[in-house]
Amino acid sequence: MKKYVVGNWKMNLTRADARELVSALHANGAHSTEQVSVVICPPFTVLSALQELTGHSIALGAQNCHTAEKGAYTGEISAQMLTDVGCAYVIVGHSERRRDQHEDDALIGRKAHRALASGLRPIICVGESLEERQQGITHSVITAQLNGIIDAASEEVAASSIIAYEPVWAIGTGLAATSEQAQEVHRDIRLHLQSRGISTTVPILYGGSVTSANASSLFDCPDIDGALVGGASLNAADFAAIVATAQKAWA
Ligand code: PGA
Secondary structure, eight states, X not given: OOEEEEEEOOSOOOHHHHHHHHHHHHHTTOOOOSSEEEEEEOOHHHHHHHGGGOSSSSEEEESOOOSSSSSSOTTOOOHHHHHHTTEEEEEEOOHHHHHHSOOOHHHHHHHHHHHHHTTOEEEEEEOOOHHHHHTTOHHHHHHXXXXXXXXXXXXXXXXXXXXXXXXXGGTTTSOOOOHHHHHHHHHHHHHHHHHTTOOTTSOXXXXXXXXXXXXXXXXXXXXXXXXXXXXXXXXXXXXXXXXHHHHHHTO
């Protein structure tokens, strides 16, 4: 199974800064290999400026798309517009959008469906809050999120997607899940996908305070197939070090 290191730039960088970061990533040797694909997900406004600087070595993804093909949706971006500017991937259901835009699992599933129909591979995010973990309901929360998304998207779409497990309490906090905590949930996710007849070869990425310091222990886990990296993806040396760790883990 192919492994992934995906950078989620969130709402950061102008075109000039973005070009500089991609050039620095190339200079630091952050590039895809046969085993590990490197993907960056910049904001919409810089995608076309990066089209010529990306491609095989670093693939482009977006951070969101709309459920509809096109039409009267002021302020929205369609999946087809993303393929038009060179995207091959799109993140759907990030917890920041669940929180700020009130996205629910059915909507996220419909976004994944549209994305795949338009030629994008969805990166579907799930994750529990701190409160849910403390209540001991992580498993049922993740399972319910997956079911809501798969019911809306279809098993076929889920089978062609990438799943990202991002515990909400680990995002941007510097408090990454331990490799044991992550492995346990990743295993659950894989088994749950299997129980719904979905291939066990769907990549499951971990996200939440991944750094070059903790990447290696995460990548050693049997059910972790890569990382979705936020903060550290904005620093070329850090992101390149995470990519190098992945290439070493899956050489
Ligand atoms: P972080 O973000 O690496 O800054 O914790 C991860 C994400 O939100 O995808």
